[in-house]
Structure formats: structure tokens, C-alpha cells
Amino acid sequence: MSGQATSHAWSSQQGAAALAAPSPAEKRRAFDWRILLGFLLPVAVALLWEAAVRFGLAQGRLVPPPSRIAATLWALAETGELWTHVGVTLWRIASGFVLGAAAGIVLGALSGASSTVRRLLDPTLQALRAIPSIAWVPLFILWLGIFEASKVALIAVGVFFPVYLGIAGAILSVDRKLVEVGHVFRLSRIQLARRILLPAVLPEAVIALRSGLGLGFMFVVAAEFMGASEGLGYLLVDGQQMGKPDQILAAIIAFALLGKIADSLLVGLTKPLVRWQDTVRERL
């Protein structure tokens, strides 16, 4: 519209941006010491157990003290054995997650967007979902052999269902009022999907992917229990058969760390996409 008005608005806009910028950024930089509160309980329990074993109150044979678990982890890391197992496990989760999540996103989007597809697909998928996924194991082994393919397939199945349900549900629950805004501005179907549906479902899609990833970690253990010679799951089985509780606990701790890191990575990567969300607080 008029040129004069625009130059006016420009200066005040910049001034305001400078004023508004520091406060949220500052808040983010300040470290919240209360986070440390969460460490108090596990550290206290670990120290108590360590002391109990040191002072001979307990043997620590079946429940090894933290120092011995740390030593086991360290030894495994030094020989490089740990990294092989971690690498194999992560590779299985990653391939299963990518396959399962991709299928879940595509089918979830189709069944959320089209009621015909939903009527066609959803009953079958819901029926399949009712089957405990571990029940597929024998079939997958028969079909795909005992090596990687059957393991990846099991993980993919585990990842698929939460992603599929989350995406389809998110699309179905998009606010009709916002979709109408798209209609008013005469968006085509594709524009509507890109400019309104996609951003609207992103927060729930991230949550769906996170629960899919969590299940991926669960199913990799199941997969590695069914005969593996490598992987953190193998370390667990091996520790049980050889009577090495410290190795079992070391593998469990490795799982906990990996799971947390993978989840944080997913949250970190998707955070810029859902910055606008008006939630009480960042969900953990």
C-alpha cells in the first residue's frame, strides 16, 4: 500500500525486536540447578550399596556394587567389545525404526486423510495390532532366517503401530476451524496439507515417533534374545548364561544411556519445528 507508512513501521519493528529478543534467550541460558535433584536418589542408592559391600555387610555377588559394574563397562570399552555390541544394536534399531516409522507415517497419513482408505486399512491394522508382536518371531525366523532381516522386521513392526496410530489420530483431530481458514483462502488440497495439516500434526507426530523409538529399543532386546552373537541383547543373554551379573547390569546401563541419548536427539532435531507450541512446559 503506501510507501511512507512502510518506512515508519520498519523502524519501530526493529526497535521492538531488539527489546523483545533477550528475555527468552536469557531464560534458556540460565542453568536450572533443580535438574540435579533427579540424580539424588540413584546416586544415594549406589553409594549406600557400594558402602554396604565395602564394609562386608553384603556380598555383592548377585548384585555387584557400582564400582564393579563400572569396571566391567570400562573393560568392555577398552577391548572395543562394547562398541561392537553398541554399534550392532544401534544399527538394528535404526534400520527397524526407519522402516517402521516410514510405513507408519505413510499409512497413517493416508488413513487420516481419506475416509475410504481408513475404512479399507484400519480394521485390518487394528486386528494385527492386537497380536503381541513377539508372537511374530517364529514366523519371521521361518520367512527371513535367523540373521539380521528377521530382527529388523520385528523392530519395524514394533515401531510401526504407535507411529501409525499417532499420525492417523493427529490428522483426524486437526481443528476444523483452522482447516476452514484454509478453505477461506481457497487452498488446494496439496496446499492445505502443506500449509495447515502438516504443521498442525507435527507436535503429535513427534510424540508418536518418540514412542515408536522407545518400542524400537524394547524390541531390539527381544530380537537379540532370539539368537544373536553380537549386540547388547547378546551381552545380556551371555551374562546370564555365564553367571556374570555385572555384565548384565553394564549392558542395562548402556541401554539406558543409549535410549536417553536417542530420544534427546529426536527431541532436539524436531524442536525447531514445534517451537510455537503453547504447552505448559516442555514434555520430558
Added chain:
Amino acid sequence: MLQLEHLSKTYADGTRALSDINLSVREGEIVSLIGGSGCGKTTLLRLVAGLDQTSAGAIRLDGEALSGPHPSVGIVFQEPRLLPWLTVSQNIAFGLAHLSPAGRKSRVRHALEKIGLSEHAERWPRDLSGGQQQRVAIARAFVTNPKVLLLDEPFSALDAFTRASLHEHLLGLWEETRPTVVLVTHDVQEAVTLADRAVVMQPKPGRIFDELPLTLARPRDKTGLAFESSVRRVLTALDHSLNTPQQQPQRERDRQAAALWW
């Protein structure tokens, strides 16, 4: 000119929301629709905006029949309906995708200045007050330069002070391009402040009960006698619309109404 001819709407469940509405609105005129709850005001706006299909009758804009959302028709809903993932300026630019980035930017900047929110351009909708959000929604509808702007109780959720200041913002935007405005409201003061004509509606089925011209000079002095008497006239019409037996034919009532008030 916006013309509604024998417009009727019956919803799928059999509700007769509108029956035989005839209304023409001159170019640049501001018409306010007043009426009790459920008399079909929102339905009427949704039909004109092309968000619902008419059951019978036609809607014409400068002779062209409207069937579906039209680039020359903008609407502001009762709630702001801003897209929460877009900043204030991106929200205002939502309907300007066809323009060059520079053209978009200058229009948005101008609109922001008009509604007094230049310093909030890069904030998220969640960080704005209700009144500020509604201003952004109005700017989003105005920047596309519609010929017809439909407003569905856009200020009803706001307090009297905010409402009065938004009336000024609205008139300020209207002055620039003088679109035809259809404003739904529950508030008689608001109708008399803004409109050139008040259309009083009646429910079950929704129809027009009476039309009152509001020929006060602008800007309007809300403390003046003329303003007071206009408000009283509209209030009386509204009262009658609620009390008149509904079986009475509309023409007859119109004649009675005319006899009573002029």
C-alpha cells in the same frame, strides 16, 4: 453490490436455519445483522463465505453468482483462528501467497501499523492478548483487499474498552479501501457505532424482521442525542422481533413496524 436472493438453508438434521432471505448491500456499505441467539446469523455469513452450501436461492456479488469461497470475500470469525505455528506477520500474510515477497512484506507492514501491532510482528499468536489476536485476524482478512468483508461477532469476547478501540481500528482499515461489510453483532451500541444499516433477524426459521437505516454522520458521537435515539430504535425493533408472534406474515409485521417507528 452484494445480493442475497431467496436464500434458504436447511441443515441435514432438518433445522431451518434460514428461510427466504432477501438482502442487498451497496458497495462500501456497512450492514450489521442483529438478532437473538440461533436466528441464523452465523449461517448467513458462512453461506456468503462459501463455507456451506445454500439449500435454495442465490448469492451474487456484482452480478456474479457465488458458490464457494471467493477471492473477493473475506471473513473474520468469532474467535481469531490464527495459525499458532505462524508468527503475527506470517499470519497476516497467509492469504498473500500469490504476491512477490517484497509486495507481501510491504502490505503486511502497512497492515501491522494500521492495527498498531508493528512491535509484535515476530511474536507467536500465543503471546498476544485476545484483543491483539482479533486485530491480527482482522488484518489478515483486510490485506487481501476483499470487496466484501464478513465479520461474525468479532468483538464479542472482549471488554468494552478494547471493543471501542477495535471499532476505531476497524473503521480505520475500512476507510482505506471501503469494502462492503456485513457485521454480525449482539451489541446494539456496536451496530449503531459502525453500521449504515441495521438488519434485525428473527429465529425459527431465521428470517429478516426489519431493516433500520442509521444515517448518522461519521465519525459518530456516541454521547449525542441522535446516537441515543438510534440505539433506542434498534432496541425497540429487537424487542419486537423477540415478542412478535412468529406466525404473522413478514410483510404485515414490516408495515406495523414502519408505522410504529417513523
